Amino acid sequence: MKLLVCGGAGFIGSNFIRHILAARPDVTVVNYDKLTYAGNLDNLAELPSDRYFFIQGDICDAEVLDGVFAEHAPDAVVNFAAETHVDRSIHIGSREFVMTNVVGVQTILDAVRRHKTGKFVNVSTDEVYGTLQLDEPRLFLETTPFEPNVPYAAAKAGGDLMCRASFRTFGVPVVVSHCSNNYGPFQFPEKLIPYAIFKAMAGEPVPIYGDGLYVRDWIHVADHARAIQLMLEKGVPGEVYNIGVDNERHNIDVVKTILRELGKPEDMTVRVEDRPGHDRRYAIDATKIRRELGWEPVYTKERFADGLRETIRWYRENTAWVEKLRARQAEVNAHIK
Numbered sequence: 001m002k003l004l005v006c007g008g009a010g011f012i013g014s015n016f017i018r019h020i021l022a023a024r025p026d027v028t029v030v031n032y033d034k035l036t037y038a039g040n041l042d043n044l045a046e047l048p049s050d051r052y053f054f055i056q057g058d059i060c061d062a063e064v065l066d067g068v069f070a071e072h073a074p075d076a077v078v079n080f081a082a083e084t085h086v087d088r089s090i091h092i093g094s095r096e097f098v099m100t101n102v103v104g105v106q107t108i109l110d111a112v113r114r115h116k117t118g119k120f121v122n123v124s125t126d127e128v129y130g131t132l133q134l135d136e137p138r139l140f141l142e143t144t145p146f147e148p149n150v151p152y153a154a155a156k157a158g159g160d161l162m163c164r165a166s167f168r169t170f171g172v173p174v175v176v177s178h179c180s181n182n183y184g185p186f187q188f189p190e191k192l193i194p195y196a197i198f199k200a201m202a203g204e205p206v207p208i209y210g211d212g213l214y215v216r217d218w219i220h221v222a223d224h225a226r227a228i229q230l231m232l233e234k235g236v237p238g239e240v241y242n243i244g245v246d247n248e249r250h251n252i253d254v255v256k257t258i259l260r261e262l263g264k265p266e267d268m269t270v271r272v273e274d275r276p277g278h279d280r281r282y283a284i285d286a287t288k289i290r291r292e293l294g295w296e297p298v299y300t301k302e303r304f305a306d307g308l309r310e311t312i313r314w315y316r317e318n319t320a321w322v323e324k325l326r327a328r329q330a331e332v333n334a335h336i337k
């Protein structure tokens with residue numbers, strides 16, 4: 001099977017490419033990525049050169065993308081390409097978010113339709129559902145209405161709605177996922193877990209937004225990669241699948257665990273002004289993907305400590321990667337308060 005992966009040089013995309021090449025010896029991957037600040041070819045070093053190919057390009061560029069479909073004739077497409085950092089969507093501007101997360105997805109949908117590609121998995125987020133309250137029994141279901149609160153989430157919701165409309169109107173065989181917050185190796189250190197690890201490793205206090213009592217359902221990226229493989233193989237076109245592991249944690253507790261693991265005092269934190277529109281809690285009901293596609297996560301709630309420990313070890317051991325990213329992160333996010 002020939003697979004076109006869009007945005008495969010980022011965090012989840014690169015983990016997915018490593019996973020699928022190992023899990024499916026019959027798969028060849030063409031990775032199409034613009035290489036924004038978040039794209040990093042170091043994430044994909046040492047892959048088999050006869051089964052992995054890289055092309056630099058923008059998913060909004062219909063002409064170039066069309067040429068890639070014509071030349072490589074993929075059997076399926078998985079899209080990870082997105083602007084993903086909420087803070088950037090607030091402090092730098094939303095335009096790039098709308099371009100990539102809405103227009104880019106539409107451009108892929110058009111190409112899939114034109115070239116009659118077998119399946120398209122569009123990777124999305126639970127943030128499209130908005131927020132839950134801390135004490136609310138409700139979880140996000142696939143039928144929960146979209147109520148995005150920040151420009152990143154609104155742009156992702158826009159792309160997801162274009163997927164729905166393309167399936168309903170044209171029969172484009174698209175499947176959409178809504179996954180909770182990921183952690184694991186190769187994550188750009190602007191997101192909470194690698195950010196906290198980087199800060200703690202440097203002996204600096206870890207900034208905490210507001211009261212720190214924000215809740216996320218943390219999933220290991222390896223479990224997300226396995227879920228995407230199942231969606232690719234067995235997902236029903238037109239369907240949406242929520243992905244989460246019932247592992248709700250307060251941000252402050254996640255940071256304290258990281259500090260403990262790194263032998264630092266638990267109070268090596270500093271409170272910073274809260275993010276506007278900050279969603280209090282995300283929590284996923286993943287019954288559908290478990291029941292219908294047989295997905296079984298390895299890093300369940302009980303194994304979160306193992307997953308986090310392995311992740312911290314990865315960042316500690318990959319010092320060259322970390323040092324390069326530390327420099328890049330400082331440069332990229334210098335203008336975010």
Ligand SMILES: NC(=O)c1ccc[n+]([C@@H]2O[C@H](COP(=O)([O-])OP(=O)(O)OC[C@H]3O[C@@H](n4cnc5c(N)ncnc54)[C@H](O)[C@@H]3O)[C@@H](O)[C@H]2O)c1
Nearest residue numbers: 007009010011012034035036038039058059081082181182
């Ligand atoms: N990180 C999470 O916790 C999380 C959780 C749920 C869903 N998601 C979704 O998973 C996907 C991947 O997230 P990630 O954390 O790996 O993101 P990332 O920011 O690490 O990587 C994004 C990748 O997309 C590429 N890209 C950006 N704009 C592009 C464009 N116009 N054309 C081609 N390539 C482009 C970048 O170069 C980069 O390689 C996103 O759609 C995101 O919304 C992420």
